[in-house]
Every structure is written in C-alpha cells, then in structure tokens.
Amino acid sequence: MSGPKVHEAEHEITVAAPAKAVTQLLVEVENWPWLFPPSVHVQRVEQDGEHERIRIWATANGAAKTWTSRRRIVPAEGRIEFRQEVSSPPVAAMGGAWIVEAEGEESCRVRLLHDYRAVDDDPAALEWIAAAVDRNSRAELDALKRNAEAATGGSSPVFSFEDSRRIAGRAQDVFDFVNEADRWPQRLPHVARVCLEDEDGLQLLEMDTHAPDGSVHTTTSVRVCLAPHRIHYKQIQVPALMSLHTGEWRFEEDGDGVLATSRHTVAVDESRVAEVLGADATLEDARAVVRKALGTNSLSTLAHAKAHVEGGGS
Known part of the structure; x- marks a missing residue:
C-alpha cells in the first residue's frame, strides 16, 4: 500500500539586488525573525560544512508551530535545500529549496519550492497545509524582496x-x-x-x-x-x-x-x-x-x- 501522496508548490519573485547578497540573507537564519513575517525565532543546532540543522519557531495560518529542519547550502549555485526532520501536525513531511538565479549584476530571480505530505492524507489537513505554504511563501518572498532591495539601497527601516x-x-x-x-x-x-x-x-x-x-x-x-x-x-x-x-x-x-x-x-x-x-x-x-x-x-x-x-x- 502506497504512503501519503506528495504535493508540490512553487513561488517566485524578482529582486532588484545582487544574487550573492540575496543568497546571504537566506543563509543567515538568525536574521529571519525580522526578515520573514512568519518566523519568530530560528536557532542553528548543528553545522558541518555545507550541511546544517536548524530549529524554527514560526506561525502558520495564525497558529504557532515549531519544527527541526536540515539544510544543504551551496552558495556558489545559489541553492539552499531544506527538509523538515521533525514536522508539526498536520504536516507529515515537508521539504523544498530556495533557488537564487542571477539576472545581471543587480537583479535576480528567487524561486521557493515546496513538497509536502499530510498526516493520513486528510483532505482538510491538505487544504490547511496548502493555504499555509501559499500564504507563508508569498509573505517570505515579498519580505525578502523588500529587505534585500532596501539593504542594497542603504535605506533599511x-x-x-x-x-x-x-x-x-x-x-x-x-x-x-x-x-x-x-x-x-x-x-x-x-x-x-x-x-x-x-x-x-x-x-x-x-x-x-x-x-x-x-x-x-x-x-x-x-x-x-x-x-x-x-x-x-x-x-x-x-x-x-x-x-x-x-x-x-x-x-x-x-x-x-x-x-x-x-x-x-x-x-x-x-x-x-x-x-x-x-x-x-x-x-x-x-x-x-x-x-x-x-x-x-x-x-x-x-x-x-x-x-x-x-x-x-x-
């Protein structure tokens, strides 16, 4: 018998800032609480080369959640892969990647990919997860664009x-x-x-x-x-x-x-x-x-x- 179905989502935005600077903002998880609206606190638990383990406390659809994720960071490729180690119900599993693609020296395209499964493939849970992923992804990309562009222009509020x-x-x-x-x-x-x-x-x-x-x-x-x-x-x-x-x-x-x-x-x-x-x-x-x-x-x-x-x- 097959397990719960994997669902996928992709969001993207164009940022008027160098790809390297945007990637660095994504690498520095300690800044996420002021960078990303859903993030409350992020703690780096382990780090070994391009691999690290982080614990995240954040909001999802107005509820407070916490989980642990493993990340693989390849700055030269503008790629940060993530996979939840311990998910918070109704999420059974969650992963994805940030991909930052340069479009000239002062602009880049940022793609945020997600794949996820719901506990017991519950339809209500899938609807809840899809809404949370969509809301948080849009909020995070908008905030990344706003803060990266402000920092590049020297006008961060x-x-x-x-x-x-x-x-x-x-x-x-x-x-x-x-x-x-x-x-x-x-x-x-x-x-x-x-x-x-x-x-x-x-x-x-x-x-x-x-x-x-x-x-x-x-x-x-x-x-x-x-x-x-x-x-x-x-x-x-x-x-x-x-x-x-x-x-x-x-x-x-x-x-x-x-x-x-x-x-x-x-x-x-x-x-x-x-x-x-x-x-x-x-x-x-x-x-x-x-x-x-x-x-x-x-x-x-x-x-x-x-x-x-x-x-x-x-």
Whole structure:
C-alpha cells in the first residue's frame, strides 16, 4: 500500500539586488525573525560544512508551530535545500529549496519550492497545509524582496536597541517573572489585560497596554520561552506606527546576580507616520517615539521584576 501522496508548490519573485547578497540573507537564519513575517525565532543546532540543522519557531495560518529542519547550502549555485526532520501536525513531511538565479549584476530571480505530505492524507489537513505554504511563501518572498532591495539601497527601516538592569537574584526567578505574563495585569501598571496560551514554552500572548497619552494598544505576540536564560518573541499584531517588532529577553547570571536585558528590533511603517504623528513628522521622529515607548515599557517591566525578585515575591 502506497504512503501519503506528495504535493508540490512553487513561488517566485524578482529582486532588484545582487544574487550573492540575496543568497546571504537566506543563509543567515538568525536574521529571519525580522526578515520573514512568519518566523519568530530560528536557532542553528548543528553545522558541518555545507550541511546544517536548524530549529524554527514560526506561525502558520495564525497558529504557532515549531519544527527541526536540515539544510544543504551551496552558495556558489545559489541553492539552499531544506527538509523538515521533525514536522508539526498536520504536516507529515515537508521539504523544498530556495533557488537564487542571477539576472545581471543587480537583479535576480528567487524561486521557493515546496513538497509536502499530510498526516493520513486528510483532505482538510491538505487544504490547511496548502493555504499555509501559499500564504507563508508569498509573505517570505515579498519580505525578502523588500529587505534585500532596501539593504542594497542603504535605506533599511529596521533598527535595534536594548535596555538592561542588574538584579540581585537568580536567572530562573527573573525568567519566571517575565514568563508568567498571565500575572502581568496584577504586576505591571502599564498592562491592562492579558490572554495567554502556553504549550511547552511556545506561547500566544494577547495584551492591552496603556500608552503615555492614555490610549490603549492591543498587541498579539508569539513567544518562545527557553528557560532560564532566553525569551524570544514576535508581535503578529503591532501598533499603527510599526510594521515589525521582534524582541528578546536575556537573563545572564554571574557572581553579582543577573543582568536582565530587553532587546527590540523594529521597523517603522513609513506610510503611517504622518497619520499617527502629524504631517510634519519625519521617520526619525517616528523612530524616537517608538524607541521611547518600547524602552519605557521594558524598563518598567525590569524595574518591577527587580522589586519582585529582590523582595522575595511569589
């Protein structure tokens, strides 16, 4: 008896950037959370020559998923092959390739190939997978084009910053405070409401926060909680002024306690600057507003974590 049927899909886009530069963006998986909308966190697990093993946390049709893939990277051919080692249901198996083909010195064609099988060949599962592959492929190719062309032109809207506080305590205790987001409305004054789903450290977090002007903003994030030292997250519903917001909480323990750091990587939505901040506002004005708002909330969270941990809170 034959196994589940293999289905195939192909998507492509033309990018006004050198093929080598585009291939490098695809090789550097640590940048995928800001490069690709579905990607939340990517971790390189093993590497041996042109072969590597990576773990990916991402969204698919609005659901948070994680899987492990093996990749074969041949930069000289502009080819990166991938195959899921451990797939996440309803996917039974998934693989494919990125193929970057030069079209002159400053342009290339990028093809994204997929082949997949569904658990038990279930028709509903196949429909779900096909929709996820199509949505994610289009989103990834559009984002690759946008970011590669912006980087080539020196006008990337993405920027990063971080804030830190030293806390007398253990990394696990500080991690727990940030991990337990369902308790934030009682612990953090800028948080009005939280809805948290948690499955083995892969979280879906919906939150209402108070802005300095008194308004309330709703955000939705996927969080990857790797106790006791890291929490990575990506907002899949962002405030009007941002088109991208990814972040990381780091808890580094040493002899003097814990250095707790909040890092943000953000892209301002340039098309909304005038609408949100006024006709005379510039991109730099928008970046300053975003930096202040996110930094203020992060520092508030770290201050309350410090008080909680050092006060022996429960």
